[in-house]
Amino acid sequence: MKEYWTSLASLLGVLAFCQGILQTVFPPELRFAFLKLFNKIFHWFSSYYYFDITEIDGVNTNELYNAVQLYLSSTVSISGSRLSLTRALNSSAITFGLSNNDCMVDAFNGVTVLWEHVVTQRQSQTFSWRPLPEEKRGFTLRIKKKDKYLILNSYLDFIMDKANEIRRKNQDRLLYTNSRGGSLDSRGHPWESVPFKHPSTFDTLAMDPKVKKEIMDDLKDFANGQAFYQKTGRAWKRGYLLYGPPGTGKSSMIAAMANFLGYDIYDLELTEVHTNSELRKLLMKTSSKSIIVIEDIDCSINLTNRKSKGGGGGASARTYYDSMEMRGGGGGVSVPGEEGGGGNSITLSGLLNFTDGLWSCCGSERIFVFTTNHIEKLDPALLRSGRMDMHIFMSHCSFPALKILLKNYLGYEEGDLDEEIGKEFEGVLEKAGMTPADVSEVLIKNRRDKGNAVRELLEALKARAEKNNVAGGSREKVNGGHDLEEEEEEEQEKRALESPKEEGCDFVEDSCKKGDEKDPKEDNEIIEK
Ligand SMILES: Nc1ncnc2c1ncn2[C@@H]1O[C@H](COP(=O)(O)OP(=O)(O)OP(=O)(O)O)[C@@H](O)[C@H]1O
Ligand SMILES: [Mg+2]
Incomplete structure (x- = not known):
């Protein structure tokens, strides 16, 4: 043992001596070149490749670093010797990860790799537009040379996907609303958000179990359907129309869907949107993996104002829809003298473009849900195939x-x-x-x-x-x-509470008495479009 320490000490002495000679005899450029050469020789003979993933890449945060940290937190076992614990903002979960300068082994596709979390003190504060942390953090990934081409890219893609999934699961979901009207917040966002904590799930939802399973399967297929949508050339989105009397669980179903998929909800208040372009902007500011909801859609479309623009019966489909002004409370702002609303108000065409047009595919993996108490009041254009993929009837209690x-x-x-x-x-x-x-x-x-x-x-x-x-x-x-009168009373109460000054709903009552209702089914039912 004593000999071992003596030889180690003499080796260190020789190294220090060499370094001293290097520093005194050779200029810095030469020293640098020598070290580079030494490194190259070392790597030549080493059977590993090393990849550094630093926390800050120049002045930008390195997304891969955060992803690796999250990914490793899901693979590290709590029994590890020393772990660091974190709880992110807006998160209800605690994640644990590798402590400073600790290592862990991971395996991917049968290949073993080693991760090291390297933390060093930052030497001196270099000039930067934003203050940098005092510690330099990074992960070093060690992969056998022969395995590099086998896994590197797919492994890093896998880590990114996994991290996104963990982030979504850990993070409290958000409920967005556009109640601020068209105005933007300081970051240029038209949506306001609050943490979404609705406890409704498919377990708590009372409905026909067969229909429930069908909906859950459909949602699962949708969420895992990226390749399918790509292959078939379809935009990765799906529409559900929930209809039925008040109190049958339409809103609860939306919450259950969001909890099931882990998606955010955008609750679109149409009466706060004034123009089609405002509607488009709102859509552009929604994130993927979200459910965009328009509740009581029958109350937002004024069918009584329905007229063909330009008078001619041969108006194009687009012009025809454009003439159907959408309104509610303080809804569509019509251009004076232009009955039916021109480019200055929301039109059915605008809404259809919102769900269906080219703009609807900016971003992906989005679900549109419309709810109504009166499906028979909706314009057939909204119900046509491809618009709302599934029509789900929420029935009285079976x-x-x-x-x-x-x-x-x-x-x-x-x-x-x-x-x-x-x-x-x-x-x-x-x-x-x-x-x-x-x-x-x-x-x-x-x-x-x-x-x-x-x-x-x-x-x-x-x-x-x-x-x-x-x-x-x-x-x-x-x-x-069923007691229709009571249901109508309930609906009117609801509308009065929602928008006291709303006049656009009068037509609902009128047309409700027209007697053109079909007999809704007793049980929950799905009509796939
Ligand atoms: N199918 C259901 N399963 C479980 N609970 C339900 C169901 N339907 C209604 N409820 C209960 O009734 C309350 C009201 O339901 P919900 O708001 O989902 O009805 P709704 O169909 O959206 O009504 P409205 O048409 O008035 O918007 C919920 O808080 C929930 O507790
Ligand atoms: Mg509701």
């Missing part, structure tokens, strides 16, 4: 949906419900036409006493069915005997 609510609110498992009571529920649910929102109200109120909750609900359903039955003879009914 028996399968009730079982989900009983499970979620009272903890009833399959088979817990008495068979007789089950049959009674089945018999009365359709006639009662209560929404999941109504049913959950009764369950919440009585949730401390399961038995009582079920009894109360049954009574409420029977009373509602009876009421519908009595009213059935004297009043026009649609929706298979």
Whole structure:
């Protein structure tokens, strides 16, 4: 042991001596060239390649460094000896990663690589427009020379993808709104955002399980469908139209979709948008992996103002749509004297371009969701194939949906419900036409006493069915005997709350009484376009 230390000391002495000679005898340029040569010789004989990924590349933050850090945080096990913990802004998760100057081994496609996190003190503050951190950080990747061409590019791509995925999972999703009208914030953004914390999931959503599964599969296919959309030359986007009476879970479904895919939501308030170009700008400022929502679309399109621009019956399709002014509260700003709205207001054409036109594909992986209480009021142009890919009917509470609510609110498992009571529920649910929102109200109120909750609900359903039955003879009914008047009242209340000065909705009521309604189906249903 003693000999080992003596030989090490003498080796260091020789090296220091050589360095001293180098420093005194040779000028700096020559010394630099010598070191470069030494490095080259060393690498010539080494069987590894080394790649440095520094935190700051010149003055810009190196995206790859952040990605590697995140990626390694997902592969490092908590049992490691020393780990660094971080919690990013707007994140609810803590990530852990390699501590300073620690190493770890990773494997990709059967190839083993070594990562080292190198942290050194920055010598002196070099001139920079922005202050640089005191420490120089970077990762060094060591790959066997023979493996470099085998994996390097695909490995780095894999790391970038993985990091994006982790970032999305860790980060709280955001709910954006354009309530500021057309004005921009200090960073030139038209959207305002808040953390999105809606607890609705597909598990909590009460609807026909078969339809639910179909929707979930469709969403999964969409999210994993980059190659498919590329191959078929389609823009990577999908449209869903959710329709049905108030309180059947349309908004809850949107939240469940966002939670399922981990997407942000852009809640587009059409009444705050004044022109088509403003609409386009809003679209351009949305990010990919997002759901763009227009709620109550029937309330934003004024069908009563529908006229063919230019008077001639032969107006082009575009001009025809352009003449359909979109409005609501303080909605479309019409050019004086130009009835029907000219280029100074939002048109149906503008909306169709928003979802369907060339602009709709700036960015990718986006879902459009429109909701309405009255599908029959929507312009057929909006319903045509390719616009809204799936039409999903959100129905009154059916028996399968009730079982989900009983499970979620009272903890009833399959088979817990008495068979007789089950049959009674089945018999009365359709006639009662209560929404999941109504049913959950009764369950919440009585949730401390399961038995009582079920009894109360049954009574409420029977009373509602009876009421519908009595009213059935004297009043026009649609929706298979459901209390239309109550639904309309509910809708009007909603609209009054949403926009007290809104006049654009009058037509809904009018046309609702026209009697052109079709009989909506009882259960949830999907129509794929
Ligand atoms: N299908 C459902 N599954 C679970 N809960 C539901 C469902 N439908 C409604 N609810 C409950 O009722 C409340 C209102 O539902 P939601 O806002 O999703 O209805 P909506 O269809 O969007 O109504 P509106 O047409 O008035 O916008 C929700 O908070 C939710 O708790
Ligand atoms: Mg809603």
